[in-house]
Amino acid sequence: MAYKNLFFDLDDTLWAFTQNARDTFEELYDKYRYDRFFHSFQHYYTLYQQHNLELWAAYGRGQLTKDELNRQRFLYPLEAVGAGDAELAKAFTDDFFILIPTKSGLMPHAREVLEYLHPRYNLYILSNGFQELQCRKMRSAGIDRYFKKVVLSDDIGVLKPRAAIFHFALSATQSQLGESLMIGDSWENDVAGAAGVGMHQVFYDVSGNSPLPFKPTYRITDLKDLLGIL
Known part of the structure; x- marks a missing residue:
């Protein structure tokens, strides 16, 4: 894909x-x-x-x-x-x-993975976090520059996993569904939510042993695993 x-x-x-x-x-x-x-x-x-x-x-x-x-x-x-x-x-x-x-702590290998992906893809944030916090957190951690747009549930008052927030994100970024991939650690919000609108998903299984109710498009246990997918 x-x-x-x-x-x-x-x-x-x-x-x-x-x-x-x-x-x-x-x-x-x-x-x-x-x-x-x-x-x-x-x-x-x-x-x-x-x-x-x-x-x-x-x-x-x-x-x-x-x-x-x-x-x-x-x-x-x-x-x-x-x-x-x-x-x-x-x-x-x-x-x-x-x-x-x-606070500026990042997940393991986040920065090097973003550095690799940034020139190759359109990168966006799709988060349930609060508007007044998320961009400040990204600036503190020095990762804001990698992203073209930050889409938050606060923008429309709808949280992942509801379909409306995914449709809004696609519209707001002028992205085609078939060319888009959701990457997240929350099975319900990120994976099931994206699957519900037909978007491919990467489940970042931080624990490495989560039982899954269905097979996601991709499953990783380290952000570096994205480099073998993308």
């Missing part, structure tokens, strides 16, 4: 969201002396992560606004230990969104 247009997810596909986020949370845990409320950072972070997944799922279904998503996910761990201070949670939240886009 002669691809011309590569659509990359950003978080945990190129930009190392999991590690960057953890580092940010740990810094703010110390700054706000959350050890007053939790047995350890891991105690706090486990509570946050468990509820955060549920809230994002509700947000994806249109059951929460972005503001309510952020209010609830940062307040919940405090409420879970009987310390539900909304003002403290709001201060933590504000600092989080200032600090996290300054």
Whole structure:
């Protein structure tokens, strides 16, 4: 297949969201002396992560606004230990969104792969991330220059894996479906979403052993594997 247009997810596909986020949370845990409320950072972070997944799922279904998503996910761990201070949670939240886009960690081999692909393909970002964060994260990591356009769910209020965001991305970049490839680490959002509109997909299986409900067009465990496909 002669691809011309590569659509990359950003978080945990190129930009190392999991590690960057953890580092940010740990810094703010110390700054706000959350050890007053939790047995350890891991105690706090486990509570946050468990509820955060549920809230994002509700947000994806249109059951929460972005503001309510952020209010609830940062307040919940405090409420879970009987310390539900909304003002403290709001201060933590504000600092989080200032600090996290300054992090520059990338997934292994991301930069060298982009360097190779950049002169050969039209590169685009297709992300569910927040508009006020994603471009800043890319600039901090020094990868913004590789991409012709950043397409975000915030642009139309629709998240991957819904078909509308993929159709919007194709239209916004003037890309033909048959010449386009979606690359991402989320099975549901990136792979199943792209497959649902007939777009070829690359599943970046970071764990290397994810059970799959159907066979994606391609499956990789390292971004360098893209060089054997493209």
